[in-house]
Amino acid sequence: xxxxxxxxxxxxxxxxxxxxxxxxxxxxxxxxxxxxxxxxxxxxxxxxxxxxxxxxxxxxxxxxxxxxxxxxxxxxxxxxxxxxxxxxxxxxxxxxxxxxxxxxxxxxxxxxxxxxxxxxxxxxxxxxxxxxxxxxxxxxxxxxxxxxxxxxxxxxxxxxxxxxxxxxxxxxxxxxxxxxxxxxxxxxxxxxxxxxxxxxxxxxxxxxxxxxxxxxxxxxxxxxxxxxxxxxxxxxxxxxxxxxxxxxxxxxxxxxxxxxxxxxxxxxxxxxxxxxxxxxxxxxxxxxxxxxxxxxxxxxxxxxxxxxxxxxxxxxxxxxxxxxxxxxxxxxxxxx
Amino acid sequence: xxxxxxxxxxxxxxxxxxxxxxxxxxxxxxxxxxxxxxxxxxxxxxxxxxxxxxxxxxxxxxxxxxxxxxxxxxxxxxxxxxxxxxxxxxxxxxxxxxxxxxxxxxxxxxxxxxxxxxxxxxxxxxxxxxxxxxxxxxxxxxxxxxxxxxxxxxxxxxxxxxxxxxxxxxxxxxxxxxxxxxxxxxxxxxxxxxxxxxxxxxxxxxxxxxxxxxxxxxxxxxxxxxxxxxxxxxxxxxxxxxxxxxxxxxxxxxxxxxxxxxxxxxxxxxxxxxxxxxxxxxxxxxxxxxxxxxxxxxxxxxxxxxxxxxxxxxxxxxxxxxxxxxxxxxxxxxxx
Numbered sequence: 001x002x003x004x005x006x007x008x009x010x011x012x013x014x015x016x017x018x019x020x021x022x023x024x025x026x027x028x029x030x031x032x033x034x035x036x037x038x039x040x041x042x043x044x045x046x047x048x049x050x051x052x053x054x055x056x057x058x059x060x061x062x063x064x065x066x067x068x069x070x071x072x073x074x075x076x077x078x079x080x081x082x083x084x085x086x087x088x089x090x091x092x093x094x095x096x097x098x099x100x101x102x103x104x105x106x107x108x109x110x111x112x113x114x115x116x117x118x119x120x121x122x123x124x125x126x127x128x129x130x131x132x133x134x135x136x137x138x139x140x141x142x143x144x145x146x147x148x149x150x151x152x153x154x155x156x157x158x159x160x161x162x163x164x165x166x167x168x169x170x171x172x173x174x175x176x177x178x179x180x181x182x183x184x185x186x187x188x189x190x191x192x193x194x195x196x197x198x199x200x201x202x203x204x205x206x207x208x209x210x211x212x213x214x215x216x217x218x219x220x221x222x223x224x225x226x227x228x229x230x231x232x233x234x235x236x237x238x239x240x241x242x243x244x245x246x247x248x249x250x251x252x253x254x255x256x257x258x259x260x261x262x263x264x265x266x267x268x269x270x271x272x273x274x275x276x277x278x279x280x281x282x283x284x285x286x287x288x289x290x291x292x293x294x295x296x297x298x299x300x301x302x303x304x305x306x307x308x309x310x311x312x313x314x315x316x317x318x319x320x321x322x323x324x325x326x327x328x329x330x331x332x333x334x335x336x
Numbered sequence: 337x338x339x340x341x342x343x344x345x346x347x348x349x350x351x352x353x354x355x356x357x358x359x360x361x362x363x364x365x366x367x368x369x370x371x372x373x374x375x376x377x378x379x380x381x382x383x384x385x386x387x388x389x390x391x392x393x394x395x396x397x398x399x400x401x402x403x404x405x406x407x408x409x410x411x412x413x414x415x416x417x418x419x420x421x422x423x424x425x426x427x428x429x430x431x432x433x434x435x436x437x438x439x440x441x442x443x444x445x446x447x448x449x450x451x452x453x454x455x456x457x458x459x460x461x462x463x464x465x466x467x468x469x470x471x472x473x474x475x476x477x478x479x480x481x482x483x484x485x486x487x488x489x490x491x492x493x494x495x496x497x498x499x500x501x502x503x504x505x506x507x508x509x510x511x512x513x514x515x516x517x518x519x520x521x522x523x524x525x526x527x528x529x530x531x532x533x534x535x536x537x538x539x540x541x542x543x544x545x546x547x548x549x550x551x552x553x554x555x556x557x558x559x560x561x562x563x564x565x566x567x568x569x570x571x572x573x574x575x576x577x578x579x580x581x582x583x584x585x586x587x588x589x590x591x592x593x594x595x596x597x598x599x600x601x602x603x604x605x606x607x608x609x610x611x612x613x614x615x616x617x618x619x620x621x622x623x624x625x626x627x628x629x630x631x632x633x634x635x636x637x638x639x640x641x642x643x644x645x646x647x648x649x650x651x652x653x654x655x656x657x658x659x660x661x662x663x664x665x666x667x668x669x670x671x672x
Contacts, residue, residue, distance in 0.1 A: 004337050009601070009622060011385055011525040019535060021385050021525070022601050022622030025361065049347055049357050113659025119451075126462040137657060144373075189347040189357070189663070192656045197347075199355060223354030265345070265358050285621035286345060321448025321473060326526045 003027050003042035004333045006237035006283065007290040009318070011327035018327055024290030026266065028335075030298055031098040031206040033275045035217035039298060039306045041334035044206075047181075048282045049189055051263030056082040056229050057143050057178045057208055061170040064225035067152030071101040075232035079239035081145030082229060082261065086242025087116025087136040095135050096240065098144035102151035109134035109141045110161045111193035118242050139193035141239075144170065146195075161194040168195065168264075170184040175200075179208035192264060205269055209278030213259060213271025230259050230273070236323065245311060246292045253309035258299055262288060268295040272302055289316075289329065297331035338381050339378035340669045341597035342619065343626040347663035354663055356478040359382070360604065364671075366634055367542040368612045377670035380542075383517075383535035384526055384618045387599030391478050392418040392565050393514045393544055397506040398481045400561035405486030407437040411568035415575035416566060417481030418597065422578025423472040424533030425450025425460075431471050432573065434480035437658060438487035440618055445470035445590060446497045447479045449511065454578050467496035475529035477575075482531075497530040504531065511536075515544035530599060538616040541605055547615030549607025550556050566609070582628045582649060586635065589645035594635055598624060604618035604631040625652075625665065 003025045012018030022044045027042030059081045062068050068078060077098050099105050115132045125132060134140060143160075150157035150167040160167045163185075175198070176183045183198040191197040210216070212232070215223035233240050236249035240261065247260050260270035262303035266283030266289040279298050283290035296313035299305075318327040339361045348354030355442060358577035363378025376613050398404050413434050421427035423623040437472050451468045452458045461468060470476060478498075485652050486491045486493035486503040496503045499521075511534070512519045519534040527533040547551070549566070551559035573587035576597065596606035602619030613632050619626035635641075654663040 013521065013524045017522070019523075019525070021381075022619050046356075110658075111597075112659075114657055115455075116470065123462045126459050127465070129463070186353070187355075188349045188353075189355070190656065190660055192662070194656060194658050194660060196349070206410070236437055283621075284358060285360050285619075285623055285626070287621055287623065288475055290621070294446060320526065320528045320530060322446075322530050323448075323451055324530060325527060326528070 001056070003284055005043065006332060006335055007293045008332045009327065009329050015325070018306040021327065024266075024283045024285060025334065026281065026290065026294065027202055028279070028281040028294055028298060029202050029206045030063070030277050030279045030302065031203065031210055033210040033214050035207060038277055038302070044202040047187055047201050048267065049197045049199050049265065050205055050267050051191060051197055051265060051270040052084045052139070053263030054175055054205070054208070054262050055084070056233070056259065056261060057175050057212060058171045059145050059229060060174040060178070060222060060225050062149045063228050064221045065149065065153065069151045072151045073098060073101065073148065076236040076239050077252065078229060078232035079236035080141035082233055082303060083141045083240040084138045084262065085141055085239065086118035086121065086245065087132075087138065088121045088242055089120045090238065091141065091242070092135050095140045095144045098141070098148055102144070102158070104147055104151065106133050107133040108157055109137070109140055109143050111137040111139045113137060129310050137193060150294045161195045163188065172196065172198070173222065175208070178211055179204040180259065190334045193279050202282055205280035206278040209259070209269050209271040209280065210276060211278070213278060214276040216276065230256060233259060249309055249329050250296065250313060251309050254299070254303070255270065255304060255321060257303065260295060260299070264288070266291040268292065270295055270299060272299065275302055277302060293329050293331060295336060297335040339620055342377065342671055343629045343665060344668045345663065346666050351661070351664070357663065358620060359668065360549070360623050361601070362617065362620045362626065362630065363451070363538055364541045364615070364630055364634060365538050366540065366613050366615045366619040367546055368551050368614075369543070369546040371543060374613055374638070378462055380538040383537050384603065385533045385535050385601065385603065386541055386603050387527060387533055388420045389597050389599030389603045389605040389652065390511055390541070390593065390595060391420070392513050392546060392569070394478065394507045395481050395565060396510040396514070397427065398485045398599065399564050400557045401489065403485045406488045407484050409434060409437065409484065412483070412518060412572040412575050414565060415567035415572035416477035417474060417476045417670065419568055419576040420474045420598065421477055421575065422454035423474065424454045424457045424578055426574065430473050431476045431480045434477070434484055438480070438484045440483055440487065440493070442469050442471040442476075444493055445473070445476055445479050445484050447473040447474060447475045469556060473529060479529065499524065499532045508532065511544070514547055515540040525643070527652050538618055541616035542614040545605050545607040545616065546612060547614070549609040549614060550612040552612065566592060566607070569595060576611065585645055586632065586649060587612060588640060589643050590635070590639070591597070593639065596631060596635070598627060600624070602627045604628065606631055606635060608635065611638055629665050629667060630671060633671040
């Protein structure tokens with residue numbers, strides 16, 4: 001079964017004669033907590049690695065265990081724990097604060113080092129003659145959350161990225177409970193930041209986010225944790241991604257009406273609490289640009305917000321180095 | 337008609353249990369100058385924008401008109417004229433030299449400004465407190481070639497990126513003659529660097545590179561120009577891309593036995609002179625990583641070089657931020 005075209009990328013001397021230059025095939029689903037499907041396209045039962053799209057589910061133990069409150073984590077820190085951040089100063093400061101509250105510093109992070117993804121932030125570091133550390137890694141907030149969870153519970157965080165570390169076991173158990181998917185060695189891969197990532201069907205991922213957004217079927221502690229995380233992110237959309245990026249732009253525009261989070265290799269998950277819907281998208285080719293447009297199109301389809309920023313995310317304009325519009329991206333096929 | 341899967345991207349806790357995380361569909365063709373097909377997959381008659389993959393064909397007028405010799409362009413400068421370079425010092429110096437020989441400087445460039453794609457070079461600029469100019473644009477070598485062509489012929493280069501400028505008319509005429517494709521407003525788009533890019537079927541692009549590599553059916557002047565360009569690039573593979581990049585690595589490994597050049601949105605063209613073959617690849621999703629692996633697989637299929645570097649390009653290892661191997665890319669379907 002071949003997945004349908006979800007997104008097209010056009011180019012032309014003018015928009016009227018633009019032709020499709022590239023396109024993204026993939027699968028997408030929107031579902032409620034009872035499993036009723038509101039939208040589906042492509043193979044939604046093939047397991048895919050969700051990568052960073054499930055960070056909010058992975059932080060449920062941090063909040064519901066009481067660890068976040070015990071360490072006095074603030075809303076912006078909880079939002080950062082769910083982030084793939086750009087390494088801007090505000091992100092680095094929040095990660096440092098989380099680690100401090102855990103009695104640790106960036107040397108406890110096991111995510112690896114890369115330069116800030118935000119170019120202005122990288123340039124500032126370079127101009128200062130500084131080098132990046134693991135705290136600039138886009139996953140440092142998530143890792144700081146895991147370290148906070150371990151330390152608040154009196155566990156040694158060393159090796160927390162390993163599948164059988166007590167902290168990672170709790171994280172994996174929460175992800176499994178939310179999605180209903182069995183997570184074990186047979187569907188395990190290693191993520192870019194070295195934690196396990198488990199292949200899960202899109203349908204189960206969307207179900208997990210339907211539960212995350214609606215709290216249906218969850219224990220009181222878990223339901224409370226989902227609300228706390230969603231509210232923390234809605235108040236701090238900059239913390240979850242970065243300036244100009246999709247998740248920050250979408251949640252700045254939509255507030256608490258939408259939770260969304262992208263992952264590497266063309267994955268996006270979202271929740272629309274007022275409709276009880278969870279959404280999961282995978283571009284088969286791994287393109288984040290395609291998953292972004294498909295996610296925006298689904299959010300727009302269900303909420304019809306008539307919002308300029310959302311419209312710009314549904315149909316992004318492509319400009320060249322001279323600022324000339326050379327094309328655009330647009331939803332296609334089942335997303336029309 | 338759906339194009340087949342050409343390349344797979346895998347991930348797993350170990351290679352043995354890796355699963356396909358993402359995949360790239362596309363079309364590819366290898367053909368000789370008579371039009372005989374040696375390999376084909378997918379729809380090879382759908383016009384696609386070749387983008388930067390045809391730069392070598394676009395520089396034929398510079399060489400065959402005598403402009404390159406009149407201005408005393410060196411082999412490394414001719415190689416740079418065919419490049420999408422990384423903005424390393426060696427690239428910037430060669431572009432500056434070309435512009436000087438034309439009696440111009442970077443202010444004549446109409447390609448737009450971006451930071452060097454090579455991160456170490458970008459960091460050096462930043463550390464010096466410098467800003468990038470158009471000369472750091474990956475297309476500045478190609479644009480310098482166009483300016484050299486205009487100036488050597490006594491034409492005003494201003495507006496050389498426009499389709500109806502005398503210089504661009506010569507460039508477009510050469511591309512049309514080599515590929516046999518009609519290039520006009522109906523299939524014209526605007527490239528990232530503002531010059532026209534014309535949608536051309538893959539079959540015609542591959543034919544153009546079969547002619548480029550074999551000189552079959554070309555006038556003596558054009559045949560001589562193809563040899564000059566191929567030799568210049570083979571001697572200076574670093575000039576055509578940059579440290580660690582596909583075209584530089586492939587031509588460093590294979591020398592004059594292969595000419596190859598990638599373009600944006602998943603396009604790659606190549607010539608194998610000893611077999612008289614031209615190759616053209618398009619990943620439908622626009623992924624350069626996919627086009628790279630598909631091109632390497634075709635070169636490996638036809639030449640069987642038993643070369644470690646080529647093998648590494650056919651099947652690249654994917655490591656995460658901690659240097660742990662998390663997966664690989666590999667040819668698939670018709671490329672097996």
